[in-house]
Amino acid sequence: MIPSKALKLERWLFTPAPAERLAALRILFGLYGVIWSVARLPAHLGHADQVATRWEPIGFLAPFGDPLPSPVVVALAIGTPLLGLAYAAGWRFWASGPAFAVALLALTTLDSSWGMIFHTENLMVLHVVIVALAPGAAHSLSIDWRRRTRSQTTGAVISIPAHGRYGWPIRLATVVIVLAYMLAGIAKLRGAGVGWGSGEILRNLVAHDNLRKALLGDTYSPVGNLLVAHTPWVFTPLAVATLAVELGAGVLLLGQRWRTAWAATAWLFHLGVVASMAILFPYQLSGVAFAPLFRVERLKPMRWLAMRLAGSTQRPSTAAARVDLRFSPSG
Amino acid sequence: MVRTEDDVGMGRRERVWAMVVVVVMVLAVALPGVRTLLEHDAADGFPLSTYPMFVSDRGRVVQQATVVAVGPDVTEPLAPDDPVERLSPTQIANTDQVVRAATTVRAMVRAGSASARELCEEVAERVPAPATLVVVTEKFDSISWAADNSVDPLERTEHAHCEATG
Numbered sequence: 001m002i003p004s005k006a007l008k009l010e011r012w013l014f015t016p017a018p019a020e021r022l023a024a025l026r027i028l029f030g031l032y033g034v035i036w037s038v039a040r041l042p043a044h045l046g047h048a049d050q051v052a053t054r055w056e057p058i059g060f061l062a063p064f065g066d067p068l069p070s071p072v073v074v075a076l077a078i079g080t081p082l083l084g085l086a087y088a089a090g091w092r093f094w095a096s097g098p099a100f101a102v103a104l105l106a107l108t109t110l111d112s113s114w115g116m117i118f119h120t121e122n123l124m125v126l127h128v129v130i131v132a133l134a135p136g137a138a139h140s141l142s143i144d145w146r147r148r149t150r151s152q153t154t155g156a157v158i159s160i161p162a163h164g165r166y167g168w169p170i171r172l173a174t175v176v177i178v179l180a181y182m183l184a185g186i187a188k189l190r191g192a193g194v195g196w197g198s199g200e201i202l203r204n205l206v207a208h209d210n211l212r213k214a215l216l217g218d219t220y221s222p223v224g225n226l227l228v229a230h231t232p233w234v235f236t237p238l239a240v241a242t243l244a245v246e247l248g249a250g251v252l253l254l255g256q257r258w259r260t261a262w263a264a265t266a267w268l269f270h271l272g273v274v275a276s277m278a279i280l281f282p283y284q285l286s287g288v289a290f291a292p293l294f295r296v297e298r299l300k301p302m303r304w305l306a307m308r309l310a311g312s313t314q315r316p317s318t319a320a321a322r323v324d325l326r327f328s329p330s331g
Numbered sequence: 332m333v334r335t336e337d338d339v340g341m342g343r344r345e346r347v348w349a350m351v352v353v354v355v356m357v358l359a360v361a362l363p364g365v366r367t368l369l370e371h372d373a374a375d376g377f378p379l380s381t382y383p384m385f386v387s388d389r390g391r392v393v394q395q396a397t398v399v400a401v402g403p404d405v406t407e408p409l410a411p412d413d414p415v416e417r418l419s420p421t422q423i424a425n426t427d428q429v430v431r432a433a434t435t436v437r438a439m440v441r442a443g444s445a446s447a448r449e450l451c452e453e454v455a456e457r458v459p460a461p462a463t464l465v466v467v468t469e470k471f472d473s474i475s476w477a478a479d480n481s482v483d484p485l486e487r488t489e490h491a492h493c494e495a496t497g
Contacts, residue, residue, distance in 0.1 A: 013353060014341065043427055050425060051453065054435060059377050105378070112377045115438060116431040122378040126360065133352045135345065164341050168349045175353075176360055183364035184382035190367055191386035201388040207473035208389040214480065215397045215469060216436075217417040218429035229478035 013171050014164030020297035020306060022166040023090065023141035025173065026131050027305075028296060030088025032288045033104055033128055036121075037081040040111075044077035047110055057113045060105055068110065080107050087132070090142020101125075101132035124283045126176045127292070134169035141305055173292035174259075178249045181266070185246030197243055199235030203228055206235075209277045224276035238272070245269045252293060263290040389473075392485070396436040396468045398423050398454050403461035403494065412483045415465075422457045440468060440490050447490035458495040465492040 037044070048070035055067045068076075080103040086096035108121045131137045138144040140160055188196045195201070206221075207228045213220035227234055245266050251258040270284045283289045296302060341349075363381045366373040375381045399415035409415065420432035439450040447466045455464055469484040476482050 010350075014346075014349070046425065054438075059379070109377055111428075114426070114431060114435075116428070116434040117375050117377055117380070118428070118430075119377075119380060119382065119384050122380055125378040126356070130352070130356065135348070165345060165349070168353065172353050172356060175357060179357070179360045179364070180382070183361070183380075184384065186364055187367055187382045187384075187386050190371075191383070192388060196386075202385070204389050204391055204473065205385050207391065207477050208393050211393055211471055211473045211476050212395055212433055213429050214476075215395045215417065215471075216423060216429050216432050217419040218432075225477040225480070228474060 013168050015167045015171065016162035016164050017167035017170050018162045018297055019136060019140035019160040019166045020302065021295060022131070022134060022137050022169055023139065023145075024296040024299065024302045025127075025170065025291055026090060026093075026137045027088050027141060027302070028288050028291050029124070029128050029131055030084050030100065032124065032283065032286065033100065034081045034084035034088065036124065036282070037077070037084060037104070037107060041077055041081075044107060044110070045074060047077075047114075048073040050114055054114050056115045058109060058117060059112075060109045061113050073110070076103060076107050076110070080104055087128070090138035090144050093138035093142065093144050097132035097137065101129045104128055120281050121283065123177065123180055123289050126180075127173050127289075130169050130173050130176065134165075136163070136165040137169065139166070141302065141309065146309055170292050174252055177289070177292065178252050181246045181249035185243050185249075188243065188246070197236070197239050199232075199237075199239040202239040202242070203232055203235040206276050209279070213278065219278050221274075221276055221278040224278070227276060241265075242269065259293040263293050266290065391472055391474045392470060393473045394468055394470045395433065396440045396466070396490075397433075398436060398451065398464055398466050400458060400462040400464055400495065403463055405463040405465075405492070408489050409465055409467065409487055411469075411485065411487045413487075416462070418454065418458065418464075423454055425457070436466070440466065444490060448493065451491040451493040455493050455496045457497050459497045460495045462495040463492055464495055466490040 047068070050067065052067050057064050061068070080100070083096055083100035083103050086092065087100040105125055108118075108125050111121070112118050192201055206224045210220040210224050210228075245262070249262065249266075251262050267284065267287065267290065270281045273279050273281065274285065281289075297306075359379050363373065363376060363379050367381045367383075373381050375383055398418055399409075400418055401409065401413065401415055420426055420429045424432035424435040426432055426435075436450065439446045451464050451466050458464060467490065468486075468488045470486040470488075471482070471484050
């Protein structure tokens with residue numbers, strides 16, 4: 001006898017969602033990964049020039065005792081955005097999905113394998129991996145889908161009913177957001193106790209971070225310095241708000257209004273971080289990190305794409321058509 | 332308009348796959364955080380992290396290792412109020428990430444004077460001559476610095492110096 005709570009959880013997980021929504025997330029995550037890896041190309045190529053004695057591999061790269069050979073670094077740096085384009089386009093997604101996920105994981109892990117672990121790309125990688133593992137991610141708004149429907153039908157417009165196979169990856173992507181933020185909040189309380197909310201630690205952290213940037217010739221935040229020097233009281237509400245955003249991420253599981261409110265607050269939180277510390281979380285500030293919380297298939301570019309793809313397959317037909325949606329892990 | 336017929340529903344194999352992915356992913360993301368509840372200094376990782384950012388109180392007095400440039404052929408130890416030129420993270424550690432540059436310098440300083448010298452000579456190749464490069468640890472009151480960026484360090488300790496060759 002399966003407990004009723006487990007059944008409720010399963011029902012929640014497999015709540016039907018439109019294929020277009022999962023596809024829109026695939027496009028957003030893929031395009032973001034492409035833009036990120038292109039923007040960081042010089043830095044990624046620079047991994048081939050690092051001092052070998054500073055190699056401290058972690059995670060995926062931990063088994064590699066020596067730095068990756070230069071040709072591998074170059075292949076990763078150049079190949080990742082290309083794979084990202086295929087991922088976003090849903091082209092041969094059975095291969096491009098996992099390949100892009102692995103390449104992106106390798107590249108981001110490489111960034112953190114020189115003695116310093118970064119925390120700005122965790123969600124991006126997790127989201128890309130989740131969608132890569134979703135067999136239905138290329139069932140809409142994709143080259144694969146366009147090719148498949150042309151070969152299986154007479155070319156009439158196809159509509160895909162909402163289904164749990166498109167819902168569970170979106171639910172999982174949401175749960176991962178909840179976990180990431182809640183863990184960050186828990187870490188603060190675990191490390192410093194509720195005293196973290198007094199604001200003094202946050203004030204010292206802002207001051208320290210800006211000072212470190214200045215001493216190492218980097219851009220720092222004059223706004224942060226002003227707050228530290230002249231309005232120290234502001235760090236108490238800022239610290240409380242930080243903990244509220246992080247520990248309160250669980251509201252994402254309650255409903256759309258909660259999701260919208262939390263996403264807006266979290267975005268403002270990251271805006272505050274860049275304003276006071278010149279620390280950029282581009283995945284969050286672009287909004288893509290919060291895309292699983294919304295009906296992104298309704299975005300104008302997605303609707304335009306859907307209409308374009310529908311129009312290109314539309315030919316007069318009176319015959320009923322069946323599209324083969326039988327499951328395989330490769331989609 | 333044609334409707335698809337998904338007459339197989341979500342089959343057992345597909346459902347099992349989904350459940351496996353969900354359980355593995357949730358556990359993988361959550362476990363590092365759970366470990367911090369048991370071990371105070373549980374190791375961080377990527378992309379599965381303990382999210383240790385902004386956790387510890389650094390205090391207001393900060394010691395930061397860095398590499399600075401002064402006029403050429405300087406042999407006297409730098410005083411706290413001696414003017415210095417700040418180098419970029421790229422010049423210091425061949426990276427655009429300031430935190431990685433800071434970590435690199437700190438590690439080389441902690442490893443001893445030979446490593447600090449090695450770092451100095453490495454940086455020297457990336458800084459145009461003529462200049463003297465000095466690997467230092469500077470101590471600041473970070474709150475006072477925030478109020479006035481021109482304050483001098485409370486202390487400045489030299490670890491190595493060399494001439495730029497770039």
